[in-house]
Amino acid sequence: MAEILPLRAWRYNHTLDQNIENLTSPLFDVVTTKQREALYRNPVNSIHLSVPLGEYPAETAARLLETWKEEGVIAQDPLPGIYVYYQYFRLSGSDKEYCRKGFICNIKAYDWKEGVLLRHENTIPSAVNDRIELLEQTQLNASPTHGLYTDTAFRLEPYMDESIKTPIYETEDYQGVRDVLAVIHDHEVIKLFLDTLQDKQVLLADGHHRYEGSLAYRKKMRARNPEHTGYEPYNYHLMYLTNTEHDDLRILPTHRLLADIPMTDEEFLDRLREYFVVTPKEDPYELNEVIVGKQWAFGLYLDGNAYKLRLKPEVHQQIDWNFPKEVKELDLTVMHYFIFEKILGIYRQAQRSHPGLTYERNFTACISKVDAGKARLALITNDVSMEQVKKVCYSGAIMPQKSTFFYPKVICGFLFSSIKEDEFITAAAACL
Template sequence: MAEILPLRAWRYNNTLNIEELTSPLFDVVSDKQREALYRNPISSIHLSVPLGDEPAANAAQLLQQWKDKGVLLQDQLPGIYVYYQYFRLPNSDKDYVRKGFICNIKAYDWHEKVLLRHENTIPSAVNDRIELLEHTELNSSPTHGLYTDPDFILEPYMDESIRMPLYETEDYQGVRDVLAVIHDHAIIKLFLDTLADKKVLLADGHHRYGGSLAYRRKCMAENPAHTGTEPYNYHLMYLTNSEHDDLRILPTHRLLRKLPLSDEEFLQRLSKYFTVTLKEDPYELNEVIVGKPWAFGLYLNGAAYKLRLKTEVHPSIEWNFPSEVKELDLTVLHYFVFEKVLGIYRQEQRDYEGLSYERNFTACIRKVDKGEAYLALITNDVSMEQVKRVCNSGSVMPQKSTFFYPKVICGFLFGSIKEDEFTTAAAACL
């Protein structure tokens, strides 16, 4: 099953202020955040979202400069890096903590059914990640994977380690991020042994993992002496236990820049599949659909509507998906609204230029009011059980189905897959 390894991470020199150097992941950083972060010449964003006509080559050159100048230093000992995120959710007094650890994991191909995906990817985003990995041979941020351990075997060791943190910062989400490291060989072996009989569900980072997987395939094809232990076989991942109550998945809403038909015709076509109910307050759309299957909010041209699928039309879904996928709200949304009503077919939806995604509900309403989008489709969240069922079915959800909160941050550590920088850590445990 899942083979993991410790790593000798590259980290910022301890003389630097880590809080000024971290950054959001490449797919969630906003334009305003980018502008501010790029002004710092040693911000981690220069490695994760590099600038220029040849961004990947620029990142590789900058990385080497940082190594040469001591901006980044490689840890002397291999370790498992414990990473806790402390947070609250809006309108809640509960204090959450998501517990996990960062390590290297074999970049398993999908057909091996060790690492399971639950979402489609957007091809252009994967290509960017491949090019960046080829040039830098560096994982600039970990993806997020889930393993299942109802006995919580590893948590006591993580709890002990987090008492002596390497870093403790507050990030752009208002989350308190804490990083620690475990060097003890016996405990590291326990981590490796615990994951050895488990599958891993890919929670977040499908594009980055897809980049590592494509890079591994390319290197395998070019290496007639391939053994499976080369550094290019591995990928940096943050692993959390799916049995934790503090694992949160938030909804991802849909925005359309324009409609290919009039508002009246759009609503008329919707009524064939949905019960369409006019609502007075658009800021209550997320509340009127909560907990209701196949229910959505629609904000269009200043008017708010609740959409509820007519149950008798659900069996008409023609997509060749298992029942676990057909039952999902987002499958219903993408099939009946995008394909049947708007005529945007399934394969087109993955790269459809007029479709964008927004996690913040109030931002959806604001963007429509400001003319930045023509309409917003408000969705419910996806449950952890639904994610598990879809992964185990061998199928995938529509793209951008889940938003595991909080996002990990970039800049705490970097994982090298250069031969001389990787093998020391791997040899220590093989």
């Protein structure tokens, strides 16, 4: 099913990459304003390609890219390879060091209807348009999206483990994560990677807008090319692939904050009791712990008061959204249906753009923002399991917005992938 290819990556020259930590940057959709300001001050930081500045940012990035190539700021690796990428990290409250194992390659930009690459969330059209323009102007994938494949036999891990012993780069990123990059050039091993993915579906974990950008660009170029074969460089997209069967694949929860609600606290709590068992709690900083492992359970922090909410099982069948069973069973579907739509009157389509709704991944920040008056209430949720993500993707449905936060995020700057005709490795060359 999934066709992948090695790549001849563009990377910083050996003089610059001795300080690779000064060249990497967060992905375009997670970088903060403060981080951007600091990164932009470095004229050769990768952010200038991934999140360019200027009145015409895509054109600015394209000109800069050509300058970097001409001046040797970046150079293309002489051999095609599969780039092994490991991320070592810890989670708050735990001493365990996790290691997310994966590899970076080119993958064909499959249309959703082909059923090879599956999504779990919708995209915002304006953000996709920005990515299309940037790709069209630069002909470059500046950062990999994140995809998931399932291999219970772990066929590729021994080769990745061996490769990572001799890294190209090793650094600590803005998340406090230790990122390590290595490369595999052996033709037989590369062929094993290609063969292993041939019968796999891929679930898109992160980077829906960038992937949609590649998909739209492929469609555009295909329409222009009467001799389209499917192997032209514009058919491909840069992706970081990880195995769903790893215990160290972590998905963190994303909590909800509301700036205000159209009723008093007492009225809101009374409405909640129609659907939920509402239990007051003394310590708001334990809200994330009292709901762990409990289905359809949430923490509520409302004007300095903490509550545990647990849906009454008998009301679950009231959900009349036209979703498959796999989606209706999700905690966030329950939250968005009963709390946002039924109680607060914010209907499903309006929830995606509701001005008073914001998202926060840091639990303690939720409490702090309510205490500081920056939000009227916080809704604390559990994380989504990998098994739930699989079920929803395979059902062909979409999860509620901001359902998953795969941690850690991939960083930008280790390598770039060109889709220019004379810089791209074809399928024939890859399988020497």
